[in-house]
Amino acid sequence: MTNYTDFGLEARKIMLQKKIKMVDVARELGVSVTYISEIFKGTREGKKQKPLIVKMLGMESEVAQ
Numbered sequence: 001m002t003n004y005t006d007f008g009l010e011a012r013k014i015m016l017q018k019k020i021k022m023v024d025v026a027r028e029l030g031v032s033v034t035y036i037s038e039i040f041k042g043t044r045e046g047k048k049q050k051p052l053i054v055k056m057l058g059m060e061s062e063v064a065q
Contacts, residue, residue, distance in 0.1 A: 007050070008040025014057045028056060 004012060015022070026033045029049050039046035039053070048051075053059070 004040050005042040008042070010059060011040060011053060011057055014059060019058070020057070025053060025056065029053070 008034070014020075015025070021031050022036050028038045029036070029052055031049060032060070035044060036053075038044035039049060
């Protein structure tokens with residue numbers, strides 16, 4: 001998955017395992033798919049959304065910090 005940060009790679013891996021689509025994450029957080037993608041790529045900080053993504057996906061690794 002091109003240009004993703006460690007956080008983005010970890011999130012995408014979990015999403016694939018749980019069969020969660022990016023559109024589902026975006027809808028749950030009330031933002032666009034593009035915004036979620038930008039968070040995963042590190043071009044947006046997503047200060048409010050990142051902790052919600054971590055909780056939603058049950059991310060536990062240090063990458064999620």
